[in-house]
Amino acid sequence: MLSETTKAALYLAQYYGGKTSLMSTIIKIFSKEEIEETLGLLESYNIIKPVGESNERCIDNYELVCSLETFSLLDILNATGGAISFNSATLEEFDGNSYRMTGNLNRFNQVVRRYLATFPVSDL
16 A cells, blocks of 8 residues: 555665664665665655765764654655655646536545544554
């Protein structure tokens, strides 16, 4: 259901939050390139920040910006451009004949976004 990048981001967020010691699992499942890409996404979305002086993008050079409980599944999906298409608040636009469908999709999108925002990453 979730993209590989989203899974990597969840593993990394949980690792940084101290919830799990998944370092060996992360390294086995994801390539170095996937980890580097995911670290960049998490950093650009202000979920993690670099520590120390190194500019190298490796797992040990980052920490969470704030506690793991403050981040939701929606935050991770937004950071990774997740596979679930409810990560955008953009309204759907259709021609005049599909006004009802447009309204229903937009309401559904809003409901799912609110629901996803209630899942702290620490609970996943």
